[in-house]
Amino acid sequence: xxxxxxxxxxxxxxxxxxxxxxxxxxxxxxxxxxxxxxxxxxxxxxxxxxxxxxxxxxxxxxxxxxxxxxxxxxxxxxxxxxxxxxxxxxxxxxxxxxxxxxxxxxxxxxxxxxxxxxxxxxxxxxxxxxxxxxxxxxxxxxxxxxxxxxxxxxxxxxxxxxxxxxxxxxxxxxxxxxxxxxxxxxxxxxxxxxxxxxxxxxxxxxxxxxxxxxxxxxxxxxxxxxxxxxxxxxxxxxxxxxxxxxxxxxxxxxxxxxxxxxxxxxxxxxxxxxxxxxxxxxxxxxxxxxxxxxxxxxxxxxxxxxxxxxxxxxxxxxxxxxxxxxxxxxxxxx
Ligand SMILES: [Mn+2]
Numbered sequence: 370x371x372x373x374x375x376x377x378x379x380x381x382x383x384x385x386x387x388x389x390x391x392x393x394x395x396x397x398x399x400x401x402x403x404x405x406x407x408x409x410x411x412x413x414x415x416x417x418x419x420x421x422x423x424x425x426x427x428x429x430x431x432x433x434x435x436x437x438x439x440x441x442x443x444x445x446x447x448x449x450x451x452x453x454x455x456x457x458x459x460x461x462x463x464x465x466x467x468x469x470x471x472x473x474x475x476x477x478x479x480x481x482x483x484x485x486x487x488x489x490x491x492x493x494x495x496x497x498x499x500x501x502x503x504x505x506x507x508x509x510x511x512x513x514x515x516x517x518x519x520x521x522x523x524x525x526x527x528x529x530x531x532x533x534x535x536x537x538x539x540x541x542x543x544x545x546x547x548x549x550x551x552x553x554x555x556x557x558x559x560x561x562x563x564x565x566x567x568x569x570x571x572x573x574x575x576x577x578x579x580x581x582x583x584x585x586x587x588x589x590x591x592x593x594x595x596x597x598x599x600x601x602x603x604x605x606x607x608x609x610x611x612x613x614x615x616x617x618x619x620x621x622x623x624x625x626x627x628x629x630x631x632x633x634x635x636x637x638x639x640x641x642x643x644x645x646x647x648x649x650x651x652x653x654x655x656x657x658x659x660x661x662x663x664x665x666x667x668x669x670x671x672x673x674x675x676x677x678x679x680x681x682x683x684x685x686x687x688x689x690x691x692x693x694x695x696x697x698x699x700x701x702x703x
Contacts (some may be wrong), residue, residue, distance in 0.1 A: 371433050372409045374426065378440035378556030380417040380546035381511020381539050385490040386439040386463060388566045389501040414558045417546035417624065418684055423449025434458040442487040443481065444469035444677055463489050466677055467665055485661040485678045489510040503535060503570050509541030513628040513680065534575055541585035546627040553570050553617050555588045592622040606637065608702045610695055613643040622652045631655040638702035645685060650681040652694065667701050
């Protein structure tokens with residue numbers, strides 16, 4: 370039996386990438402009149418910060434297995450990919466994080482681009498020749514790529530209010546992926562994907578799944594309200610560091626709060642620091658929007674750091690290293 374395993378980041382970009390691919394697969398199967406039962410299908414995802422998802426793959430191997438991987442760094446998963454290829458699986462890899470050296474293998478297909486103006490959903494939109502652009506727009510807004518998202522929306526003739534709806538949805542799905550563990554999220558990303566993939570156009574959700582949209586958005590707004598009273602730990606024109614209190618909402622909101630500050634202060638770099646419940650800090654770094662550079666390089670200096678040029682993070686910074694982090698952060702952006 371043929372087996373498909375989809376591995377995707379639990380944020381909006383990961384979810385919206387797989388939605389496009391699955392809608393395309395379903396359409397193809399319909400066209401070919403094939404029977405879907407002959408394919409076993411498995412999802413592997415997690416919280417946004419859980420990027421070493423290939424470690425969770427079961428021991429299924431062989432020629433009949435196709436593994437698709439979306440929106441997680443190849444560099445952080447290279448051992449898993451090599452293992453899959455060695456055992457005969459076909460691998461499709463689409464991402465926009467730092468990949469390291471991309472292996473050459475007849476069974477490996479990669480679409481990897483690290484430009485600060487692309488995300489995985491947009492790469493998939495190109496790969497599928499614009500089959501489900503509304504979902505790509507949701508994913509791009511989720512990754513705070515407002516300009517490319519608006520450009521694509523304009524190119525397919527969406528109105529301003531439709532574009533805004535997709536923006537609200539993207540931000541709220543992105544927000545949902547942040548949290549210290551699956552239990553702390555409002556929706557398990559796998560369940561959210563399954564609810565959303567029923568819709569070829571996310572604009573239909575606003576009428577037909579109003580309760581899910583309402584829940585995603587109101588949770589986001591509630592946590593952002595909690596964050597709005599927080600003053601910076603240290604700030605000047607170039608850099609600001611925010612320390613969030615040791616509460617679950619603070620971990621959930623850290624990424625979208627960082628995006629929101631980046632949008633408000635486009636000339637300033639931001640670091641959002643929250644306690645991670647493991648005796649250390651979790652940090653989200655946002656480069657200045659006007660010059661999206663260096664966040665990945667900064668965070669990769671720490672063993673649990675990674676990310677993209679414009680947005681990156683550290684999963685576990687020992688408490689005593691915070692001053693050192695702030696020093697390096699200031700050096701990078703002053
Ligand atoms: Mn992404």
